[in-house]
Amino acid sequence: MxxxxxxxxxxxxxxxxxxxxxxxxxxxxxxxxxxxxxxxxxxxxxxxxxxxxxxxxxxxxxxxxxxxxxxxxxxxxxxxxxxxxxxxxxxxxxxxxxxxxxxxxxxxxxxxxxxxxxxxxxxxxxxxxxMISQPQSNYFTWKIDNFNNFKCLKQKFYFSEQFTVEGRKWKLKLFPEGDGTGADTCLSLYLVLDGSEILPPDRKLYAKYKLRIRNLLGVNANNKMHSENYLLLFV
Incomplete structure (x- = not known):
């Protein structure tokens, strides 16, 4: 065998x-x-x-x-x-x-x-x-103002601006109404390689990352921002 x-x-x-x-x-x-x-x-x-x-x-x-x-x-x-x-x-x-x-x-x-x-x-x-070197800490924040109006545009998904980490170009991809198993019930968020990044045949790219949504309820009470109008996504 x-x-x-x-x-x-x-x-x-x-x-x-x-x-x-x-x-x-x-x-x-x-x-x-x-x-x-x-x-x-x-x-x-x-x-x-x-x-x-x-x-x-x-x-x-x-x-x-x-x-x-x-x-x-x-x-x-x-x-x-x-x-x-x-x-x-x-x-x-x-x-x-x-x-x-x-x-x-x-x-x-x-x-x-x-x-x-x-x-x-x-x-x-x-x-x-x-193949296992630890990357430097890199953060990218995507701020979305007037999130309810943003959802009303009714596009299936949106991309953030491009950002660079460890020499590679990336974007965040957001589905306001959810995607896949989260459709119509969740907010879906992905980290994706920018379209300008082309990997050679037989090459894979592994990334260790965290996707988070900032909790805005902790802001100062005197601050007039409200969570339904302001969304922060970061990686």
């Missing part, structure tokens, strides 16, 4: 293309039974010169504790790792046991999903890629 194998979108480090390659049920020929196996794989090797060799100084594998919102270092490989045409993957066959993964107190598996990350250092070229 063929082993089940996944792979991430491609990313670049040191001028080479890479993928994260997990085996959810373990890599059988490497004694990975009962574990999740995770490997770093070099991609697009057909574009490399005959006899190629790529040296990587450090590879670290992480798994996200979704309860505490922290990445835990599971395996850390220091020392030079060599990739060649007969060895295009390097990693750990027993990165994480299924028992550890399924233990809900660890927070690794929540709503049937888990998240892995890795850091790759190629110091000979002075480059590093971190």
């Amino acid at each position: 063929e082993e089940e194998k996944c792979h991430s979108g491609q990313f670049e480090v040191g001028g080479y293309q890479w993928r994260l390659a997990p085996y959810p049920n373990g890599r059988k020929n490497s004694n990975g039974d009962g574990h999740i196996s995770v490997y770093l794989a070099i991609a697009d090797t057909n574009d490399l010169q005959p006899g190629w060799e790529v040296k990587v100084n450090t590879i670290r594998f992480f798994v996200l504790d979704q309860i505490r919102s922290e990445y835990q270092i599971i395996q850390d490989a220091n020392g030079r790792v060599r990739f060649r045409n007969w060895k295009t993957e390097w990693g750990f066959a027993q990165l994480l046991s299924h028992d550890t993964l399924n233990d809900s107190s660890n927070g690794y598996l929540v709503d049937d999903s888990c998240a892995f990350g890795e850091e790759v250092f190629i110091t000979c070229k002075g480059e590093c890629l971190s």
Whole structure:
């Protein structure tokens, strides 16, 4: 039976293309039974010169504790790792046991999903890629005056002005009368990439964010603003 194998979108480090390659049920020929196996794989090797060799100084594998919102270092490989045409993957066959993964107190598996990350250092070229770096705090506020009049325009949805976070252009998308399961009963709000942002094929973009509506009942009593006339949305 063929082993089940996944792979991430491609990313670049040191001028080479890479993928994260997990085996959810373990890599059988490497004694990975009962574990999740995770490997770093070099991609697009057909574009490399005959006899190629790529040296990587450090590879670290992480798994996200979704309860505490922290990445835990599971395996850390220091020392030079060599990739060649007969060895295009390097990693750990027993990165994480299924028992550890399924233990809900660890927070690794929540709503049937888990998240892995890795850091790759190629110091000979002075480059590093971190798939789990923590972004700077960025806030965008969308102020909507006369919200009741805004709803009466009867458009299905509205976009905020464009804003930039972590080098990407974003917008908020608001459905005053709700969308999907919230239609006619809720206010629906989404974070969306601006239409000018085009991701390359096979590339995914992950974002950690919070969408909030400010509670205006806490404003000073002398302030004449009323919540039905003033709406603040921020991310």
